[in-house]
Structures are given as C-alpha cells and as structure tokens.
Amino acid sequence: MTTSPLANLSATRELLDEFGLATKHRLGQNFLIDNHVIEHICQLAELDGTERVLEVGPGIGTLTLALVQEAARVVSIEMDATLEPVLDAHAADHDNFRYIMGDALKVSPALIAGAAGGEPEVFVANLPYNVAATIILQYFETMPSLRRAVVMVQKEVADRIAACPGTKAFGAYTVKLSLYGTVTGRFEVPPRCFMPAPHVDSAVVRIDRCRPAEGGDGSSGASLDPRAVGRVVDAAFAQRRKTIRNSMGANGFDKRALDAAFESADIAPTARAETLSVEDFIRLARALESLAGREVDA
Template identity: 80%
Template sequence: MTTSPLANPTATREMLEAFGLATKHRLGQNFLIDNHVIEHIMALAELTGSERVLEVGPGIGTLTLALVQEAARVTSIEMDAELEPVLSAHAMDHSNFRFIMGDALAVPPAAIAEAGEGEPTLLVANLPYNVAATIILQFFQTMPSLRRAVVMVQKEVADRIAAVPGTKAYGAYTVKLSLYGEVTGRFEVPPRCFMPAPHVDSAVVRIDRVDVSDVEGEGAASADAEAVARVVDAAFAQRRKTIRNSMSSNGFDKDALDAAFEACGIAPTARAEALTTEDFIALAASLTSAPCGE
C-alpha cells in the first residue's frame, strides 16, 4: 500500500521546524499523521499511473508525497504563502509535481490544466473545511475532465453529500451535487489522526462523475444541470413551505407549476426534501416545456 513519509507525528514536527513553521503557523491547519488514512485514501482513488491529479490544500505535502508515487501528474493549489518553500522543495524532488499558490476557488481551470500539462482527471485532497463543499461542486461543474473525487471533509459535509431524501442533511446542495456525481465510498477519520487534533470529526468520501442524462427518470435527457439547479434552489429556498409555495415565491409561475406537478406526478403539497434527484430533473424538464410524462 502507498504511504507517505510525512504521515507520522515525528516527521511532521521535523518538517514544520525545518521551515520555521512550528511556532508561527497561523491558519489553523490540522496535519494528517496516520498512514492508515493515507492508504485508505489511495485505495479509494484507484490510481493506475496515467492520472492527472488535482489537490487542494496540500499543506506540507503529506498526501502529496503519496500521490506523486502513483499519479502521472500532481498539481496542488495552496493558499498559505508560508508553505510555498515546503512545496518548492517537493517540486525539486519530484518531476511530476507542480503547485499553484492562490485561492482554489479563483484559479481558472485553464491555469490548472497548464500547470498539470493537461486537464485534471481526479481530485484527491484533504480539503480546507471552510470551503470544501463549494470546491467540490464548483470543480465538478467547471472541470468536465474530472471523473472522480476522493476528498476529506468535515463529517457534517460528508453527511450532506451522501444524504438521502427525507433526512435532515438532505438539501439543495445534495441534489445539485448528485447531478454531477454519486457517492461510491466513504470512511470516517477521527481527530486523533491529525496534529493538532481538530474539534470536529472528519470523513473521506469518493464521488464518481455521472451525467444528468445518465440519471434514470423521465425527462432526464432533456433537462440540463443549470435548469435543474434553478428548480432545486427555488424548491429548497423555504424548506418549511410546500414545494408549490416555495417555488412560486421564488420566481416560478403557479399555473406552470401546477401543470408540471400534474405531468410529473408530484404532489404540490410535498416539501422539497421529499423529492428525489429524478423528481427534480423531471420537474425541470416539464417547466422548460420538455415532456416528462408518458
């Protein structure tokens, strides 16, 4: 199994001290110090040696040093300028590694493709928790080449990603992400696997890309992700209201809604969290004048 030379407390401390980061580091990173977690991430990623991997938030390179062993190319995006010397040292040691300093949400996909000598095919990362959910959805939306993501996130975010209809964690984000990917793996990571130990539980999820047209359900082929997302946002805008009232309060005509609900067999008195992704796709197709019924 692929491991990382930095995934232990001693090596992490030595790396931080070598670059003068032990006492002045200020962004609150929690460094992974458990090689079993690295092994499990790599197993989920299923690298074959041909992939161009994108990593966000590499820190001192703990996961990076495992990825460069198995991927054709690894491109990491790091926001903390103090970590640039560490990443530069890794880049000197590994010819298949490049990094970009900046905000991952602001770096253009073209710049990522240029650094990686091609568009990335996998996202594998211990993501910054405050922007993890946004990064995952935005990257799937803006980088069609991404076919899989294996990402560590806060447990609550993992719950939202993997939620099913009728549960508290199920919401607009769950549905919009499901238009691009489906969860195919997950494992929990306790605080003791990090230094310092965070005050939250973590989880790694694997998301494999799907296409809206691949989602089973009437109208799927004629609905596009943006149209479905508009319907989803309006439906969940006021969760305590019925789907008809929430959507009519957020830009949709009541008569058009009633016709779409009838055509798609959706009760107008239902609430958004009761609808499946297929329901939202069918509803969007009907609202854009595409047939969703027999």
C-alpha cells in the same frame, strides 16, 4: 501500500521546525499524521499511474507525497504563502509535481490544465473544511474531465453529500452535486489522526461522475442544463418548511406554471422539497422547461 514519509507525528514536527512554520488555525490547517488514512485514500482513488491528479490544500505535502508515487502528474493548489518553500522543495524532488499558489475557487481550469499538462482526471484532497462543499461542486461543474473525487471533509459535509431524501441532511446541495456524481465510498477519520486534533470529526468520500445522460440516481438528464435543475432546487429548498409549491412560488416561479409542471411530472404540490428524489427534481425541471418552450412557440 502507498505511504507518505510525512504521515507521522515526528516527521511532521521536524518539517515544521525545519521551515519555521506553525499551524495556521485561521486557514483550518490540521496536519494528517496517520498513514493508514493515506493508504485508504489512495485505495479509494484507484490510481494506475496514468492519471493527472488535482489536489487542493496540500499543506506541507503529506498526502501529496503519496499521490506523486501513484499518479502521472499531481498539481496542488495552496493559498497560504508561508507554505510555498515546502512545496517548492517537494517540486524539486519530484518531476511529476507542480503547484499553484492561489485561491482554489478562483484559479481557472485553464491554468490548472496548463500546470498538469492536460485536464485533470481525478481530484484527491484533504480539503479546507470552510470551503470544501463549494470546491467540490464547482470543480465538478467546471471541469468535465474529472472522473472522480476522493476528498476529506468535515463529517457533516460528508453527510450532506451522501444524504437520502427524507433525511435532515438532504438539501439543495445534495441534489445539485448528485446531478454530477454519486457517492461510491466513504470512511470516517477521527480527530486523533491530525496534529493538532480538530474539534470536529472528518470523513473521506469518493464521488464518481455520472454519465452525461444521467442524474445522480441514474435518471435521464440528457439535454437538460444542470443549472436549470439547480434553479428549481434552490427555489424548492429556499423555504423548506413550506410545501414545494409555496416555496417555489415565493422564489421566482409562476404558480400556474408550477401546477401544470407538477401534474406533468407526477409530483404532489403539497410535498416538501426534502421528500423529493433527484429524479423528481430532474422531471420537474424538464416539465417547466417544456412549458416555457410552449409559451415561446405560442
């Protein structure tokens, strides 16, 4: 079992005292102090020692020190400058660890690849909860080399990631992420596993990238730009109490084109967005794209 020397209360306190640090609530920092959680994360990540791993929000390096035991190279992105001395010390002790100081949403994939010695293949992180959902989707969109992600997020975000059609948690984000990956594992992490204990419940989810020709449910998405599907999804959920026809019609789509596309895709225009599957949205986007192509040819 992979362990982290920092995944306990006394070691965490000692390191914080050594570097003169205090928890930064403004950045949502809650330090993981339960090694069982670290072990479970590493089990889900299934690292075999050959992978380049990307981490966001390493904090004092609790998860990082476990990952460097399992991966060929670990690159972490941290935005809190006060933590740089800690990460620098870890880098001095571990030849396969590099870090980048900056905003994880602004650091370029090229810079990450340069630090990792190649494009990252696995994303493992205890993410800052306020930007977790955005980071996960952006990384799958912009780093096609990522084969899977194992990420700790707020429980409500995990619910959105894994939601099924027809449920309250199912929304535009669920569909758009499903175009890139599917959830293959999950476990809950209670507040007592952190110092200080947060006021929210957490969960770790594993997301495996779909094959390029698939949507998140295995449906064919070949030659269809996920961004085109994303525009359909955003318009459909923009006014989720309305029918999909009215919501999309009020958000940039011509209703005559919509009616033809609904018929072609075998989707009821009176349906609401949360009742449609990922496959439905892919078919609808393809139908709209096909209709637009015919208009251009005409």
